[in-house]
Amino acid sequence: MFVLVNLKTYPCDPVAVAEAVRDVDESTDARLAVAPQAADLARVAETGVETWAQHVDPIEHGSNTGHTLAESVADAGAVGTLINHSEKRLKLADIDGSVRAAERAGLETVVCANNPEQIGAAAALGPDAVAVEPPELIGTGTPVSQADPDIVEDAVEAADNVDSEVSVLCGAGISTGDDVVAAGDLGAEGVLLASGVAKADDPQAALEDLVDPL
Numbered sequence: 516m517f518v519l520v521n522l523k524t525y526p527c528d529p530v531a532v533a534e535a536v537r538d539v540d541e542s543t544d545a546r547l548a549v550a551p552q553a554a555d556l557a558r559v560a561e562t563g564v565e566t567w568a569q570h571v572d573p574i575e576h577g578s579n580t581g582h583t584l585a586e587s588v589a590d591a592g593a594v595g596t597l598i599n600h601s602e603k604r605l606k607l608a609d610i611d612g613s614v615r616a617a618e619r620a621g622l623e624t625v626v627c628a629n630n631p632e633q634i635g636a637a638a639a640l641g642p643d644a645v646a647v648e649p650p651e652l653i654g655t656g657t658p659v660s661q662a663d664p665d666i667v668e669d670a671v672e673a674a675d676n677v678d679s680e681v682s683v684l685c686g687a688g689i690s691t692g693d694d695v696v697a698a699g700d701l702g703a704e705g706v707l708l709a710s711g712v713a714k715a716d717d718p719q720a721a722l723e724d725l726v727d728p729l
């Protein structure tokens with residue numbers, strides 16, 4: 516299972532969480548990675564943890580003030596990027612452009628979407644993976660795998676119908692090892708989570724619990 520921890524703009528110490536993710540990654544067969552804010556990418560990558568960006572823009576080098584260039588993210592040490600997170604929605608043409616920009620820079624891609632219909636559309640753009648996250652469950656602590664298992668199974672089917680090479684992650688409310696196992700049982704190859712680790716009093720203990728049953 517792939518466990519991707521999105522730090523959003525939570526007031527955690529990104530390096531401390533990155534070190535915890537790195538240490539837990541070394542003790543499990545699961546693949547762990549962390550997605551800090553763009554400004555923290557370089558110092559997080561320096562810890563040796565697998566580092567992801569939260570977003571890249573559909574642009575090239577040039578006059579794009581305030582944008583995030585995929586090559587800069589890769590130069591800072593990221594190996595992948597989220598695209599179209601629920602909190603950073605893009606138009607379809609821009610999702611396509613961001614996936615192409617990420618590919619150009621050698622970044623792995625996970626395109627997020629709200630529901631199975633959007634997952635099918637996202638999979639058609641050829642990312643490495645898609646992530647289904649019902650927005651109403653994000654940050655609630657109620658896991659999507661429990662509250663809405665059908666949405667995960669339908670997302671897996673929707674992606675598979677379009678491109679069986681695209682893996683499917685699920686996210687929203689995931690905070691325990693049982694949630695991760697349930698996601699796997701529904702066909703997901705990984706989970707995308709945030710508050711369960713970034714807002715935990717002890718992020719390392721939260722991560723250890725997440726991977727314990729894997």
Ligand code: G3P
Binds near residue numbers: 653654656688708710
């Ligand atoms: O990117 C992960 C995310 O949106 C889920 O957030 O806090 O419900 O794990 P959370």
